Amino acid sequence: MPIVPDVPDFGGDQDEGRGAAPRGGPPFRDETSPAQPQPYAAVPGNPEPMHDAPQPAPPPQKKTAGRDLGAAIGVGVGLGVVIIASLFVVKAVFVGVIVVAVVVGLWELTKRLEERKGIRAPLVPLAVGGAAMIVAGYARGADGAWVAMALTALAVLVWRMAQPPQDYLRDVTAGVFAAFYVPFLATFVAMMLAADDGPWRVLVFLILTVVSDTGAYAVGWRFGKKKLAPRISPGKTREGLVGAVTFAMAAGALCTQFLIDDGAWWQGLLLGLAVAVSATLGDLGESMIKRDLGIKDMGTLLPGHGGIMDRLDSLLPTAPVVWLLLVIFVGSG
Known part of the structure; x- marks a missing residue:
């Protein structure tokens, strides 16, 4: 979803040169200081002040989708073809598609966490554990998925120990959240696939x-x-x-x-x-x-x-x- 960009709060020295009133000037733009001439005041031979003239109405805004709709449709159709083809050819191939999607999703999530928040959720145990979760869910059902989830959480705790203890709890909490949010929930797709x-x-x-x-x-x-x-x-x-x-x-x-x-x-x-x-x-x-x-x-x-x-x-x-x-x-x- 579109995010409204952060706009710096204007004030103090930042006001100069950004359309704000100069220091000591009038508080609003349509007021003039007594010491300054009024450039648009009515004078003999001059009609009404220019700022009183009616302004043309702005053109109506047209609704837009906010994204490149053509590219979105093309990519969506391409993904649909890949998914349907792998789904009805060999089940194991579709399991591989789920694994790839999960690993890429984990990479995106952990990368954004590190870039924006400085959170270092360990990707290696998450990717390996996530792939194991999908395979275990397909082969062993819910019991296999839960066991793989528990082992992945343990691997995250141990892997993070190789780094300094600062922010350990924050990083492993984010890692366990990522393991649940992406591969564990995706495991239910593999469990659906396992049915006749x-x-x-x-x-x-x-x-x-x-x-x-x-x-x-x-x-x-x-x-x-x-x-x-x-x-x-x-x-x-x-x-x-x-x-x-x-x-x-x-x-x-x-x-x-x-x-x-x-x-x-x-x-x-x-x-x-x-x-x-x-x-x-x-x-x-x-x-x-x-x-x-x-x-x-x-x-x-x-x-x-x-x-x-x-x-x-x-x-x-x-x-x-x-x-x-x-x-x-x-x-x-």
Whole structure:
């Protein structure tokens, strides 16, 4: 989300040369000092003062998307082709795609933490542990994911001991947070994939998240007036949230009825509602992180999108929600 750049507070010596009134001058620009001539005062033969003349109205501002929409669509289509191809060819290939996305996301997150806050979350144990989490979740389910998460947290604690003790607690806390936020949540995608109809479950998860984001963007951009969370993400509106819920519930009913074994349309309605809420909260959560860091995007790897983490923001918290609801509705497969 766009971040309003920090503007220095003017005052004191900074006022000189920046359009502020000189010292000893009038407090407002449209006032004149008694000792100074009035250049626009009415005189014989001179019409009304120039500053009273009507000014042309500024041209209406046109709504813009805020990003290179063409590049964003092109990159989105390219990613979709790669994901769909790997998803339905060999499951292990898609596991590799998840691992790559997780490692790149961890690199972006730890890099921004170090650049903006001086927090040194150790990347090596996070990347190795994150990859192990994905594989363990796919092969051993939730039990394997939890064990890998615990070992990754332990590795972060030990790895950081090689450096001076100053800020140790801060760095390892950030490392454990990164391990949970990126690879552990992504593990639920691998767990969905492990089911007999795993590729279809993952496809439904991706479709509903994308449809929710698209519905929020389209409705919010066209009709949005009431801000949803202006202090976190000024671009999000309540109308956009309604669009996300409506689009996701409709897509959920269709996808669950026709793509999920033993699924029913009413289950898809609940699934779509849950996805819209979790995707919105995930987007707001990352916006909160980026505002705290004072950045617009987590990276620049994907033209028109930002970084990998800027695409995972709504997917990560939605993965456990979809996994759990599908297990409740149709079983673990």
